Amino acid sequence: MRRIPLLLLLAGLVSLAAAPQAAQPAGTESIRVMPLPRDGQVYVSFELAGGVTEELRETIRSGLQTSFAYDFELRRGVPLWVDRTIAIATVVATVQFDNLTRRHQMSRLIDGRVEDALVTENQAEVDHWLTKFDRVPLFRTTELEPNAEYYVRVRARARPRSTWSLLPWDRTGAWGHARFTFLP
């Protein structure tokens, strides 16, 4: 009987640690997502409106490597059950400002692979680099069922966070999702 309180405590800790994974979207959606299945790939265009806040600019200007991580999930709805995740992908856009040369070193990675790099002094270009993506190939259509409906869900998180909360899980970030029907 004594072990039950300990088990309950452990269960609480596990749920605490797993909370970030199960965290539901906070706030309204602000990522506009447009998936486009074509040529064996699912291309996703997405834009994070208002992602580069003044705080983030200050972070960039401080010389910290700042990144936007977009976590994509290709999912299929299951009635009366948990939706099934078909595939996941991560797109990371990073920028680092050199206060000496006043230039931004930018890069984009898809699932850890460097896809593009750029150096600029233009802040607008930095904003664009971080928040606007056009036709990024994220998923293959080989795992998709023809004429089935899917949806792409994306969550964007900026790093590093300059805020702090006693609660360990991260409730910040923007969300977006879009549905599409796979027509081969």
Add this chain to the structure above:
Amino acid sequence: MALRLRDAEPPTPSLPDLPAPWPAAAAPRRRPFRDNSRLILSGILLLVGALATLLTIANRSAAYSPDFLVEVVLYALSVADVTMLAALVFVLARNIVKLIVERRRALPFARFRAKLVAVLLGMTLIPSVLVLIVGSEVIRTSADRWFNAPMDEVLSSANRIASDYYRDRQKLVTDHAQRIARMLPAELTGASVPMTSRVRDVIAPEVTLERLQMVAVYGVHRGAEGALQVVPVIDVASPNLPAGYSRAAADRLAERTASGGAEQRALETLAGGGELMRAAAPVIGSDGRTVGVVVATGLLSGDLAERSRRMTRAYEDYMQLRVLKQPLTGAYLSFFLMLTLMIMVGATWIGLYFAKRITRPVQMLSAAAREIGAGHLDRRLEPETADEFGSLVEAFNSMAGELAASRQKLEQSTYDLQRKHLEVEGRRRYIETVLERIATGVISVDAAGLVTTINASAARLLGLDPYATGRPAHDVLARRDLAPLLDLLHKVLRGRAEPPAQEIALMRDDREVHLAAVASALHGESGAEEGAVLVFDDVTPLIRSQKVAAWREVARRLAHEIKNPLTPIQLSAERLRRHFGAAAPATQALVAECTSTIVAEVDSLKGLVDEFSQFARMPAPRAVPTDLHVLLDDTLTLYNGLFSHLRIDPRYDPALPLVRVDPDQIKRVLVNLIDNAIEATSRSGTITIETQHDPSNNLARLVLADNGPGIPPADRDKLFMPYYSTKKRGSGLGLAIVRRIVAEHGGTIEVGENTPTGARFTIELPC
């Protein structure tokens, strides 16, 4: 007369077996964790190690990358905080609920423990919360003070200076590159002079005049498929250019520029210190296409570059700190909170532990004391510590052991007492039974003269109330005829020597009763007089028998002495009559009258002597089973037709069995009694002869009653004495003989009043 009890021991009732001593109760289980000092020490060491680790992490927090700090360290600290908070809430809630439940159940020491826990928790939590609040505020305030306007201004200005310088230098290099690029189109496309020498002539002065450290020129050609090829044409480097620079960086810059890339600048940090600033400018031909690229390189000395970098780094560090102020503050706050929570949890747990440790032994002692009060003397406690509480527990155990031993002894004593009591009770009942059953009367009085015992025989013999115990003896024995008995008792109570046995005659139920009485003093264990006991026996039958025996002896001697001279007297009288047969008629008549008188009286005397002889020497009865009814009928036939006014009424019990009697002797008894009854009724009246069977006493009862004048009470007892008669004639031995015959048959004969008048003789014979 001594009263002897039987020697046999009275039966001792059986007692249940003495209860077996209770086995010692098993010792209670120990709580392994709370009382295991090694575990507790290990826990403390673990905690200290965790604290040291956290302290190290906290000290190095500024050196961590922001991502690591926020995502890992801060996350771990937040998780730890929430865990510690949950643990604290859990510990508090669990113990508070437990305390509430214990108080509601009114468990022993629940209120004291609740107070102790409340005080300990208050002493722990209140200061901890205060420290937490104050400490958090201090951390926040300090963190705010790290960043101030002057510092902002200084670092920002320094950074601006450095970056402006870099910008200017970069611009200069860019301007040179562009200028050189404007000068080269003809040389790169012209065919009159070799291209390299022409180019050299253009770019060499730039290096010589130390405007630039190196100038590299690339030619751009288009391949068959339109692919650009950037080919180095010539580069001129200053001899002061430090070694270790990378040509590939210049080549990449040229390629980038040739392909129209926006970024036409590059910065290379040299291994030996210093930085190379490169700027590329396309060489536009006359057709407007890029025919070449000029890459100009300027050098920033090591010191300058280093200082600039330092200024910028300082600025960036400061700005990054500012940006991460919240997470850093959060890290410190989390760490502080975690420390505080750990202290609170530890202090709370330790406080609760010690509260329990203090109250638990007392609780156990209280519970054990209750159990011992309820009779469970086998309850023992195991001392859990070696301190004063342990001594208290051991003292309790020894007290319980002594109580158990005392109880055992008490039970043993009680058992022995019960056994003795039962023995005494048995003996008392035995004595009481004996006293109630014996024919001897026993009266005992205490030292105050109060009657303590009157047995049934005493009550019957003396005609006393058998429940007169507790009354003074002089009240109980107040009758005049009991004065001798009272006198006996008083003599003994006054402490005189025990008087000898006395014979006392009383009148009971109109009969004379002879008692042989003796009184003795009762002494206690200490020898003090505790009273007296009066013992008396009914010796009336003995007296009677002695009288009868005496009379019998007299009768025998009398018969013997008288009978002898009677015959000579009779013979002499007859001889005289024969002698004077021839005498004168007057003399003859006189002699005949006198001799007839003599002979008649001698015959009468002979009859009397015969009766005396019979009384003296009665033969032993020859008993045979006899039907009394047949015997009675035979006897009654002797009286048939003799007395016309007399009615003899036989009433026979049909259930009367055969009785072992000597028919002749019983017949004689019947004849005697019937003759007496006939005489009593003056030959006219009713004589009732009744038989009864008493199966409970196994007796055959024969009742002969007449309706004559009856027998006065004063004469009833003497009726059966020899030579006592109410008739004018007779020897007076008839009823004595009757009694003797009945006695020799083992029976009794009593005389009483008949209702409404007359006498009633009752003979009881054993069946």
